[in-house]
Amino acid sequence: MFSKSSGRADLEAGLFFTGFGVLTAALSLQYPLGTIAMMGPGMFPFMLGTILAILGLVMLLSGLSGMGEESRSLPLVPTLLISLSILAFAVLLVRVGLAAAIVAQVFIALWASEHFSWKRAVALSLGLLAFCYVVFVYFLGISVPLLAV
């Protein structure tokens, strides 16, 4: 039970939170800090950033000493493909239209899973296109062009 883990999760979290805290604190210095009684817009974020950086350092230490938690293994390819599919949707929606956006998103996202096949991707795209058109455009009246010219 008490086997020593490498504490990778705490190490990474420590780095992230320290970095984010320092960044926040540094960025808030460009706004007036004010006094404790009359706080400027920079004071509260500066305080939060500082505390966060300290907590990050504590995590970093516990990670370095090997007492932290083991990190989960993140599937890299699906992470990138799913994010990419969301970006592709946004880019294509305004430039080409809903039809292209949905097809692109379904194909890229399905590519990330082990169950990709052309037939499935086409079927899902068509079904979703019909569904979105009926629900969003027809019933809810969202002004999104099927094909933007």
Next chain:
Amino acid sequence: MDLLTNLDIGFQAALSLHNLTFCFIGVLVGTAIGMLPGLGPLATIAMLLPLTYALEPVSGLIMIAGIYYGAQYGGSTTAILVNLPGESSSVVSCLDGHQMARKGRAGAALAIAALGSFFAGTVATLLIAAFSPVLAEVAFLFGPVEYFAMMVLGLTAATLLAHGSFIKGVAMVLTGLILGLVGADVNSGTYRFTFGSFSLTEGIEFVAVAMGLFAFTDIVANIRSNQARDVASPSLRNLMMSAKEFRQAVFPVIRGTAIGSMLGLLPGGGAMISSFASYAVEKRVSRHPEEFGQGAVAGLAGPEAANNAGAQTSFIPMLTLGIPSNGVMALMIGALMVHNIAPGPFVMVSNPEVFWGLIASMWIGNAMLVVLNLPLIPLWVRLIQVQYWVLFPIILVVCCVGLFSINNNVVPIYFAAGFTVLGCLFWRMRAEAAPLLLGFILGPLMEEHFRRSLLLSRGDLSIFWHSPLSVAMLSIAAAMCLVILLPQIRKGRKAAFEEEA
């Protein structure tokens, strides 16, 4: 008879055909997602949030609430039938519920779960109706000092009771608070952290954060997991429970309701903790503890009542104080804010139809669930067999169209993509995302009350020690931190000693 007049306003709002429809859609969708593993209430509510923007506030909230408690019902159905908890709160129901099903008592188990939940829901609804006005009276006495102290307490407790490491939870709350500050500063009008971008002046879109961190991150986390499930559909011929089973269920249901109602009130409490606590209590008070895990009626009835009661009473702090006690409540507050309703004790006065309508709809929704669930079970069993590769592209597309529909703008979609990557990193680091959402909602509010308190005291920090309410709340928060940190320090020392030895 204030209570009756209030409930009358509520039922009038909730019983309109329009709102009944949305209540029905809510519980139906809720039950469905409760069944599907890998799709939780947080992700679903985030997905449907943009749709509620177009609705009246009360209809939108009724639907979201329906999803939340519908998911509790759905989760227990799969737990009983296929030993698969659809929701984290129904993990306990697997233990004895599924054993009952294997002994041919599946119908009785489902009936006990449904009726127990209905009883708990009724009691919890009455509790909300009776206690919310009282609590709101107290909240009216709160000044900025007390509000700040209460937010500290709420966030501490919510982080403490959420699973995962405490220090990471606190770090996530702080990250959320910082992200919530992006945009115009209320006091000075300065644009903070906008990096000169116009689209950030009104802050980061809340729905984009929720979708990225929950809906999309869940997809990445689930996409490679093996989804093969064999569903042995049990015979459902006998839905009636025997008189003996009924007698065995009565007291556990009452105890479970009491436990759930109390734990639901706590920040960070709610359905999951309630069900675990109730199971532990039932096992302790039972005269036949050896039956637990072998299909004991009490081991199913108690936790089922408790999780539903907890799910409902967790609305009380959100409705009366404007403090979300868990991620779902944070989403509800976000939905209120979109409709320009500031959550807090004033809602009851300024929008009584929203407040009481929501409460009345909970009771109606619970009744619908009992009627709806039992006959539809064969349909639900087929739903569990839906493959994940069909499900996740649907979630993606519906979310993205929803994000676009908020302002007819693609910027929220870009943000959601960013928060997906961030969410995946958090998942890898084992940092729970729900505390971040709570911080994000409370960020601007917390800053405002903090600044106002110190303005009142002319910069004297001791103002937080002068109000007895604030002292009490801050000391409870500090005590909770100590309780959680002490064993860790001791364990750390022990580990250090062992290494030396």
